[in-house]
Each structure stands twice: as structure tokens, then as C-alpha cells.
Amino acid sequence: MRILITSVRGKTGSALADRLAPRDDVELLGGSTDPARVTRDGVVPVELSWDRPDGWARASAGVDAVFVVVPLRADAPELVASYLATTSASTHVVLLSERDPEQSGPQGWSSRVEQAVRTSGRSWTVLRPGWFMQVMTDPRFLRDQIVGGELAFPHAEAPVAWTDVRDIAEVAELALLDREHAGRTYELSGPQAVLHIRTAELLSAALGRPVVYTEPGAEEALDGLTGFERELTALTYERVRAGHFAVVTDDAPRLTGRPARSLEAFVADAAAAGEWSSP
Numbered sequence: 612m613r614i615l616i617t618s619v620r621g622k623t624g625s626a627l628a629d630r631l632a633p634r635d636d637v638e639l640l641g642g643s644t645d646p647a648r649v650t651r652d653g654v655v656p657v658e659l660s661w662d663r664p665d666g667w668a669r670a671s672a673g674v675d676a677v678f679v680v681v682p683l684r685a686d687a688p689e690l691v692a693s694y695l696a697t698t699s700a701s702t703h704v705v706l707l708s709e710r711d712p713e714q715s716g717p718q719g720w721s722s723r724v725e726q727a728v729r730t731s732g733r734s735w736t737v738l739r740p741g742w743f744m745q746v747m748t749d750p751r752f753l754r755d756q757i758v759g760g761e762l763a764f765p766h767a768e769a770p771v772a773w774t775d776v777r778d779i780a781e782v783a784e785l786a787l788l789d790r791e792h793a794g795r796t797y798e799l800s801g802p803q804a805v806l807h808i809r810t811a812e813l814l815s816a817a818l819g820r821p822v823v824y825t826e827p828g829a830e831e832a833l834d835g836l837t838g839f840e841r842e843l844t845a846l847t848y849e850r851v852r853a854g855h856f857a858v859v860t861d862d863a864p865r866l867t868g869r870p871a872r873s874l875e876a877f878v879a880d881a882a883a884a885g886e887w888s889s890p
Contacts, residue, residue: 612636612637612638612675612676612788613637613638613640613673613674613675613676614631614637614638614639614640614674614675614676614677614678614787615640615641615642615657615659615670615671615674615676615677615678616628616631616639616640616641616642616677616678616680617642617659617677617678617679617680617694618642618643618680619641619642619643619649619651619654620641620643620648620649621680622743622745622749622776623680623707623743623776623779623780623783624641624678624680625651626776626777626779626780627678627779627780627783627784628641628651628653628654629777629780630780630781630784631653631784631787632651632652632653632654633653637788638655639653639654639655640654640655640656640657640670640674641654641655641656641657642657642658642659642670643656643657643658643659644658644659644660644662646658657669657670658670661682661684661690661694664693664694664697667693667694667697668697668698671694671697671698671699671702673699674698674699674702675701675702675703676702676703676704676705676787676788677698677702677703677704677705678705678707678783678787679691679694679695679704679705679706679707679728680707681706681707681708681721681724683839683840683843684839685720685839687720687724688720688723688724688726688727689727691706691724691727691728692727692730692731695727695728695731695733696731698733700732700733701733702733703733703734703735703736703787703790703793704728704731704733704734704735704736705735705736705737705738705783705786705787706724706725706728706735706736706737706738707738707740707779707783708721708724708725708737708738708739709721709739709740710739710740710741710798710800710850710855710856710858711739711850711855712724712725712739714846714850714855720843725737734790734793734794735793735794736786736792736793736794736795736796736797737795737796737797738779738782738783738786738796738797738799739796739797739798739799740774740776740779740799740800741771741772741773741774741799741800741801741856741858742771742773742774742851742856743773743774743775743776743779744773744774744775744776744801744872744874744877745775745776747814747877747878747881748881748886748887754886754887757814757822757887758887758888758889760820760821760822760823761822761823761824761825762807762810762811762814762822762823762824762825763824763825763826763827763832764807764810764824764826764827764832765826765827765828765829765832765848765851765852766807766826766848766851766852767806767807767808767824767826768806769806769851769852769853769854769856769857770804770805770806770807770857771804771805771807771810771851771856771857772800772801772802772803772804772805772856772857772858772859773801773805773810773874773877774799774800774801774871775801775871775872775877777872778799778801778863778867778871778872779799779863781863781866781867782797782799782862782863782866782867785866785867797862797863797866798858798860798862799860799862799863799871800858800859800860800863800871801859801871801872801873801874802859802864802870802871802872802873803859803873803874804857804858804859805874807824807826808824810824810874810878811823811824813874813875813878814878814882814887816878817878817879817881817882818882818887829845829848832844832848833845833848
């Protein structure tokens with residue numbers, strides 16, 4: 612079976628590649644704007660850039676299933692629709708969407724992406740995860756402040772059911788390999804909604820040094836962001852405040868046959884792996 616991951620170097624794409632690459636029954640293609648940087652064993656690099664549509668059909672040639680990671684840009688609904696039109700009508704599409712897409716931003720951005728997939732003429736499965744635990748180990752997000760002994764996140768009173776991308780990848784693997792998941796939408800979360808101050812306590816315990824929670828103001832939390840990214844992030848924080856990311860679901864444990872990974876386990880594993888060691 613030939614499977615394409617559209618963004619194989621991203622958080623979820625990388626975790627999914629970890630699961631699919633060792634399989635003897637899968638030929639795994641890894642899409643990237645820079646294929647030379649795709650060096651994972653068992654992954655065939657292919658050029659796939661949302662800015663170069665002339666290469667889409669070539670990247671997807673002969674693919675049985677594709678894992679679509681939505682580009683974080685305003686024209687994503689149109690791009691995804693156009694990309695899927697270049698794939699074979701028999702291609703199964705697994706979309707990485709997000710929680711409550713109808714609340715997701717300018718003109719129903721994520722909802723429109725989902726609609727593009729559902730009306731593409733391809734069979735589909737939609738995954739709607741909560742906020743990724745892995746933002747805590749990503750230097751583009753929370754890693755560096757955690758290294759510095761701080762966890763700054765808006766809305767202290769609003770818990771988050773943090774989701775491990777490895778659970779998302781495990782469900783994605785099932786959906787890509789078995790068409791019994793076609794036409795299904797899965798809501799994915801961690802096993803418990805956790806207040807930010809508790810997250811800081813778990814980090815402190817795992818690291819053996821204090822990590823202090825601070826609550827930034829709305830403008831401070833958006834510092835450095837502009838345009839569509841700022842608008843989308845501001846709305847996402849509002850959705851945190853409204854409780855959208857506090858919902859705990861049972862789809863991941865029901866499908867995988869085991870409990871969803873806890874934040875406590877993730878933090879302990881990441882600390883042991885040196886994810887928050889000083890640069």
C-alpha cells in the first residue's frame with residue numbers, strides 16, 4: 612500500500628512516519644517543500660509544496676491513501692480542494708483537522724477545509740485533536756520558556772485536555788490502512804483536562820527544578836504574531852477560555868485499545884529524553 616504524508620517533518624507527520632515506515636506492507640512517501648531534508652529511514656522523499664501546485668499530481672501518483680496536514684494559511688480550504696482534485700478518485704484521505712472546526716477562525720476556516728475533503732469525491736476520515744502536548748518541546752512554541760523556568764499561557768482558569776501526537780498518529784495509521792474508518796470523524800483528546808498551574812507542577816517535578824506558571828495578557832500572548840496567524844491564534848486562545856479544549860473524549864482509547872497518553876507521562880518521557888536541556 613502506498614501512503615503519502617503531506618508534511619512528514621511536522622509534529623504529527625513525524626510521529627505517523629515512526630509508525631508506518633517500519634511496516635513491510637507500506638511504501639511511505641514523505642512530502643516536504645525541501646525533500647533533501649527528509650532523511651528518515653523507510654520514507655521516500657517527495658517534493659510537495661502548497662506554493663507549487665504543478666508538482667502535486669507527481670507527488671501523489673499511485674498513492675492509495677494520503678494524510679493531509681492543513682497549511683496554516685488563509686487560503687487553505689481552496690488549496691486542499693485543488694490538491695485533492697489532482698489525486699486519484701480511489702485515494703483515501705485522512706485529514707488532520709482540529710477541535711470544533713466551526714469555531715476555528717476567519718469565515719469558518721477549518722470547517723471549510725473539512726468541507727473540501729468531504730465533497731472531494733474521495734473517501735475520507737477526519738481527525739479532530741485537541742492542543743498538542745508536543746508544543747511544550749517545540750522551540751517555536753513553549754520549549755524555550757520552559758527551559759527558562761516559566762510556563763506562560765493565557766486563561767489560568769481554563770483547563771486543557773492536552774493530546775499526545777503519538778495517539779493522533781496511532782489513530783491516523785488505523786484510518787489510513789483500513790477503509791472501515793471511511794466517513795468517520797474522530798474527536799481526539801488526552802485522558803484528563805489539566806489547569807496550567809498543574810502543568811507547571813508536572814514540569815517542575817519532572818525536571819527537578821521550578822517551572823512557574825504565569826498568565827500573560829491577551830496582547831502579550833500574541834506578541835510577535837501578525838496577520839492571519841495572529842487572528843487565528845487569538846481566536847484559539849478564546850476557544851481555550853470557552854472550554855473547547857477541555858473536553859475529554861474516548862475515541863482514541865476505543866480505537867487503539869489502550870488509554871490515551873497522559874500529560875504526566877509525556878512530561879516525564881520528554882524530561883528523560885533531555886527535551887528541556889539547555890541549548
